[in-house]
Amino acid sequence: MSLLGMFAFVFSCKDEDKLTVADTQDITEEAVTDSYYQDMDDMAGVSVSTPSDGQYSGGRTETTYTITVDDDRLDCAGVVITVTPAAGSTADVPKGVLTVDFGTTACADNKGNVRTGKLIFTYNGRRFQPGSTIVTTTDNYTINGVKLEGVRTLTNVSGSTSEAPKFNAVLSNGKATFIADGTVAERESNITWQWVRAANPLEDYLLIDQSSTASGKTRGGRTYAVSLSKALKYKRFCGIAVEGIKKYLIDGSKEVTIDYGDGNCDKSVVITVNGVTRSLTVN
Template structure:
């Protein structure tokens, strides 16, 4: 049961697409500034990079065989069939906890991308290490992955913080449900500017009768906040659950709200559900935007 970029691809690209559309309206609506669009775009970018780490952790934990998940204290290297790990010099090491068993595996997987950089099929370049400390298999009730970084960079941006993903109550085989938190999130850009982030997100993967009918639902209790590279604060909340599918590059349902510097409100509404129309409201003024 590999999600294979579902979460990363759809949750970030939809918001970035909305930002592009909002930018095109700036001449008509001065209430949405260039700084606003830059701040929201940065939030979307860093969020997508942390989601990418989540997805790589899920893929990594799903790779070891039963024998590699048991056998007492030992370390071994594995090969992961994913283009993000497919570079000469990338080393993936599994270290088992002494109590690890086939039924309840426990241990640590370290992915070392090296210092030269590993480019994936989309041109994203990764360096440094990701450390995934896991308990149970990915889709077992109560399973968890705690992710830390060691000099980890993607496309020249250094990411730090502790990312914890837990399979929570109410999760089923047909609809796995996870609570994902980020503490101490920090993105350092090539010009040495820094954005900070913390988040608490609950999401479910609703599996359809075919992969094309799969849905990912981000619960409206989810929140994120932080500071931008320019020093402005932001807070993100949901007024309705965000629903994504595999056929649309942004949400097909839901409402997302930003508060910039504690006062400026920007709301993105996806409830048209037609995969081509969204509405953007800035401090009470709404525009409908169509994706061609």
Template sequence: MKSLNVVIVMLFMAVGLVLTSCDKEAVETNNNETVVNSDSDMESSFEDIDDLASTILEATESNSGGRIAGEADDRVCEGAITFSGDANSGTIVIDFGAGCEDSYGNVRKGKINIAYTGGRFQSGSVVTTTLDGYSINDIAIEGTRTLTNITESANDYPTFSISLTGCKITWPNDDVATRTVSKVRVWKRASSPINDEVWITGEASGVTRRGVAYNTTITDSLVYKASCRVSTRGRLALAGTKIIETENKIITVDYGDGNCDRRVSIVVDGKSENVNLD
């Protein structure tokens, strides 16, 4: 009888260890996905802001005297844009007011302030985007984004260095994430703007909304395409790889080979898993 009791106790202990191990693995997997999602969420949010600023700048340059004849993007409500300056330098304010809804159902609030010097495609030109009380779907985003044209030749694709400072993202539940960026953006223009691609390389660091500090290095250019928008808040990369390092993890993220979807592969400790980004 004692032997039977010992066997039963050992059986329960073994089951407990298995369950504990499974729970731990599930928690770690969830944490890995949270880190990847947080990094991608911040990346897509600022890609959306860059894309919007670029669209408005192009509309400004293409109109006589730098004036904007009409709204250039369905993310911007009527009368939201004010402009001061000319084609070579000036300021643009996009004021979403108390709320401006786009065709995807996103609601933007606050202001995006754009200051530029030099024509966008001139080497040395600078575009500085500063957010003032800006939010999308009540997710508040702060920071200053500076794009400097570093194109070396007229035969090259327009190339820009990117720096992001003072970045803070606050969710409605008061979760907070921070981020700094040092990257290079290559704009591969096509005959039709819908086929334009943006290739990003470089590094980022910050703290996720769960308080996890991380460093990100792009190991194979992240590719964004104008025609691919699978996330409501902004475009996600459809190709490329990056490595995200936390205190105790190295996470490799592979965006695939060009399919327009939210699916990525993450590899941690030699284990691979396919996940869908939020």
């Protein structure tokens, strides 16, 4: 449910009918924070899919294994990834704890994102098995100077298939601390998304279910609630959604709606603030 891009503009004459600088900051902050938690989900899935059957079940003598994960976010020098199978873990139904320790010296990926601290993934079941779960917690984990906390529960939902896997991600007690100034944003979310695969992987897309919601408090102390009037569709390499309608309710009274269009990867959106509408292109 991310809106990746900065809206550097205001419009309309009345404050209640324009997108102010504060609104822009809050919407961008929400999108960035959401994308950081989604990044945790993706790393959880990639990491938990990596161990061999023997490592999942614990083998005959060892109970903790060190592994490597083929992902540029996780292959910095000094990053240590360990797998500790739980009692009763099997290759068919693996369960245990996988810990990614980025250390304290910072690990930068090929997009320039810098991570420190630990991500702790408690898994039960294989990634693409309906009913499987990964519960993510953090230990002093930061990305780009933002410390993330909370409990993130990722569940492969009923009806999911390997061709179109579907997941529900619930964030409880989410907290993002911006280390540079010590300000804090709070967040709760319940997001269901489906990865729709195509014959050509470049044509894969993600679909965010219309039932998905998020809420919280910004660093500036304003409350927000996010809902969808239409499911969001994300194509590879487009940066922002190409279809769908996302609605923000700020401080319980100011409504900002973002319409992402009809599926074209043109970065054009239509913004409506309390009934006043403008079209624009997101850079």
